[in-house]
Every structure is written in structure tokens, then in C-alpha cells.
Amino acid sequence: MSIPPVSFSNRSQRTAEAPISYLIALAKANPQLISFAAGLVDPMTLPAEEILVICQKLLKDPPTAREVLQYGTTVGSRTYRQAILDHLCRLEDKPPSAMSLNPDNIVLTTGSQQALYILADILIDPGDIVILEGPSYFVYAGALGSFGARLMTVPMDQDGMVVEEVDKLLHRLELRGLLPRVKAIYCQSYFQNPTGLTLGLSRRSRLVDIARKYSKTHRLLVIEDAAYRELRYEGQDLPSLKSFDPDNRFVISCYTFDKPFAAGLKTGYVILPTDVGSALIEQKGNHDFGSSHFCQAICHRALTEGHYDSHLKTVIDGYRKKRDVMLSAMKKHFPSNPQIGWTYPQGGLYSWVSMPRSMNTSRTGSFFEDCLKAGVLYVPGEYCFQPDEEGSIPQNHLRLCYAVTPTEQIEPGIRKLAEVVRSHLNRV
Numbered sequence: 001m002s003i004p005p006v007s008f009s010n011r012s013q014r015t016a017e018a019p020i021s022y023l024i025a026l027a028k029a030n031p032q033l034i035s036f037a038a039g040l041v042d043p044m045t046l047p048a049e050e051i052l053v054i055c056q057k058l059l060k061d062p063p064t065a066r067e068v069l070q071y072g073t074t075v076g077s078r079t080y081r082q083a084i085l086d087h088l089c090r091l092e093d094k095p096p097s098a099m100s101l102n103p104d105n106i107v108l109t110t111g112s113q114q115a116l117y118i119l120a121d122i123l124i125d126p127g128d129i130v131i132l133e134g135p136s137y138f139v140y141a142g143a144l145g146s147f148g149a150r151l152m153t154v155p156m157d158q159d160g161m162v163v164e165e166v167d168k169l170l171h172r173l174e175l176r177g178l179l180p181r182v183k184a185i186y187c188q189s190y191f192q193n194p195t196g197l198t199l200g201l202s203r204r205s206r207l208v209d210i211a212r213k214y215s216k217t218h219r220l221l222v223i224e225d226a227a228y229r230e231l232r233y234e235g236q237d238l239p240s241l242k243s244f245d246p247d248n249r250f251v252i253s254c255y256t257f258d259k260p261f262a263a264g265l266k267t268g269y270v271i272l273p274t275d276v277g278s279a280l281i282e283q284k285g286n287h288d289f290g291s292s293h294f295c296q297a298i299c300h301r302a303l304t305e306g307h308y309d310s311h312l313k314t315v316i317d318g319y320r321k322k323r324d325v326m327l328s329a330m331k332k333h334f335p336s337n338p339q340i341g342w343t344y345p346q347g348g349l350y351s352w353v354s355m356p357r358s359m360n361t362s363r364t365g366s367f368f369e370d371c372l373k374a375g376v377l378y379v380p381g382e383y384c385f386q387p388d389e390e391g392s393i394p395q396n397h398l399r400l401c402y403a404v405t406p407t408e409q410i411e412p413g414i415r416k417l418a419e420v421v422r423s424h425l426n427r428v
């Protein structure tokens, strides 16, 4: 008797393997490749010594050890959430009352990815609409797609998401009777993945105003992804979208300690309106009834005992140098051509390179193949876009991450990439 196949859920069938898994596997299988693909943090900067000191303190004292090695609560430790709120208020230079926040508006999550995923879980029914930047963070686009969300993109310029286009899109959707299906606007407010661009100051309050304006049949939420906020290498920090939501009604902000501190701890947090918080906690109970209590305790100590701040200074210095090496190598080696350009990120981990439209950087194209032969790997920009109304996707971009590549390999990697660019330019 033949054994029938498993009947997977619709959500499972809507979920494809993340494209980055293939690229990471490719880099692992070919260690000679210079990889600008994976957006991992720099392994050489991870805070092993600081975490060793913290762990010794946590585990040496038996009552503390017993507490941190036990389950915590679904929402997470209150004292840690208070420390996070204090940290956030320092960043914003505002008291919690100015944003109507208290520690109960914070939920500790397993990385910010879990917060983003559970938000999709509690907000999206198949056919619901989420508005996001084009290009955007492809992992979250994939997660939203698995819930059956319709993803509608608005363009970006040097100041990030063009929020007036959000207004126009919502207006068009309202005319078509589709406003009730629009659940959220997903916006990366700092050093966006994949472009490295930051949402301009005046656009921040405007985006929250737009969400307020179109909150007619239900509250339209802004999901602010601030994963890279603290990795700023130059310029002044900008107030978050959350800071323009004084009554704590419209903005949900997702943060992580993974990028600026230790990715292996997978510790993030989300700041949300009270009613959204309750729904998220209930759903998180289904997921794990609480993120790692031990990892929370480590991050809590790091935050309150100064390890976090001093480590952040070190990683910022390291990433700034790597960014500069990559940007000057691109300037030196890329052919000068008005159709070739790249972003100048003031923080985060990525630069976004645009090629002439005729040059196809997709994974199945000869450009990607030639880069592999030359020994260099990047993320094809096609993954970061949603199909337009004709079903087409721009295929002339590359995402380059400067964080993981050893500094001395960055210039040789860019030189190899530039050679492939030059040879393909000669063909078109």
C-alpha cells in the first residue's frame, strides 16, 4: 500500500523557504567566497567577556540562579521591562507619560522577529492588506504572506518611505471600499533593511497622522521596526514613530538586542497600545508562554550595569570602519555610470546598489553566476520587492552587507564585484 502525502495547512503551503537560507548555505559550502549576503552581526565583536562576567554573577548566587533558570512569565520580567522603558525614554529624551507608556506596554520577545510574527498572527486574515516600503525586509514580507496578507508597496527615496504615497494609496483603497481590509503599515524607521535609508524627521509625525486619518472602521496600526536604531555611525538620533503617538494608540515599535548586542541571545521587545498588548500576550502564550528568562536576565544586567553601552560603542566603531571601507571601495572600483548608484547608510548593516535596468542581478541570472565564479556573493534585490500590478519585480539591485565580512576582504570583494559589473556593462 502506498503511503499518502501529509496534508499541510494552507499557511504552511503559503510559506516558502527563506531565500537567505540558500545564500547562507552557499557561503558555508564555499568558504573561499567573499560574502556580502547574510545580515549577520560581526562575529569578532560579540560580547563574550561581558556575558561571561554577567553569567558568573547570575549563577554564583543560588537564589538568583534558581530564579533565572526557571520559567518566567509570558510578558517577561517586570524589572527588565522597566529598565527597557527607562532606556527608551533616554533615547527619546521624553518621560514615559509623554507617550502614555508604562512597563506593561512592553512585551519581551524572542528577537524582534517573534514580535513581528505574532503581530501578523493577531492582525491578519487572508486578503487583509499591509502597506510597506518597496523594497523591504523580505523575511517579514514572507511571514505576512504566509498569513495570506496582500502586500502593497509604496516607493522610497533618500528620506525613506514616501509617506505621501501612503496617503494616496489609502485614499484609492477607500474609494474602492477596501479600507476595512487595511490592517497595518509596516515601516522600518532607521537604516532600513535592505537600503540602509532612514525615514526623514518630518515624515515621522506625518505617517502617524495618516494612520489616524484613515482609522475609520478600525484603528489602522503602524508597525515600526526599529531593529537598527542604535547602530548609528554618524548624525543625530531621530525620535521614533512611537514618540509621535502621545496617547499610545496607533504605533507598535519592535526593537532587538540581537543586532547591537548578542544575536545568539535572541532577545527583543515590543512596545504597544494596551489592547494590542493583551492580544499579543495571549497569542505569545500559544507560542512559548515566555521567552528565555535566562537571556532576559543577561540583557537586563547588560543594560543596567553599563556593559550594553560600552559594547555598543565598540560595535559602532567597528561597523563604521567597515562601512567606510566598503563605500570607498565602491567609489574606487565601480564603473562611473549615471545608472549605477548606491546608498550611503548612516547606520545599520547594508548598502543598496542599483544597476542599469538592463542588468539582471537575480539569482537565476548570469550576473549572479559570474559573481559566484569570481568568488563574491550578494543578496539579489528581487527578494526585497513585491510584484507590481503587472506582476513584475525590479531585477537590477543588490543588497550588500558589510558587517560580517572581515575588513581585509571587503575591498577585494568589491573589486571582484566591480569586475563582473564591468564585463556585463560591456554586454548590454
Ligand SMILES: Cc1ncc(COP(=O)(O)O)c(C=O)c1O
Binding pocket: 039, 110, 111, 112, 113, 114, 137, 188, 193, 225, 227, 255, 256, 257, 258, 259, 263, 266, 267, 268
Ligand atoms: C529589519 C529587521 N527586522 C527584524 C529583524 C529580526 O531580528 P531579530 O529577531 O534577531 O531581532 C531583522 C533581522 O535581520 C531585520 O533585518
